[in-house]
Amino acid sequence: MIKAAELKAFRTTLEALRSRLRGDVTTMADAALRHSGSDANGDLSRMPIHMADIGSDAYEQEFTLSLMANEEETLELVELALERIKAKKYGTCEECGGVIAKKRLEAIPFAAMCIRCAEKMENGGRPRQPR
């Protein structure tokens, strides 16, 4: 079980994440609009983002990229997690009703499923192409 103090810490993290995501969504949309408006023929060699600068750790990179790709989806997950805190269901797997490991919640505070169910879902939902 998650202690009240820990729950409060997770809520703070989630709320911070939520406002950051909300902010980022606006900023990115803003930048995209401005870019296409005034500078559509801009110098591509001066691209501000270099792929090599993005996290070297493979897992972190994957997490960062998926965050960037699905910001609105992530925001939704964060809000659902906050709902679960209110409903006192936070830390319980939505799929099997089991306990979500605290380590997992520390890494992904908006995780709705335990690692086993998440892996099962990933394998079932998006089968990897064998090479």
Ligand SMILES: [Zn+2]
């Ligand atoms: Zn589960």
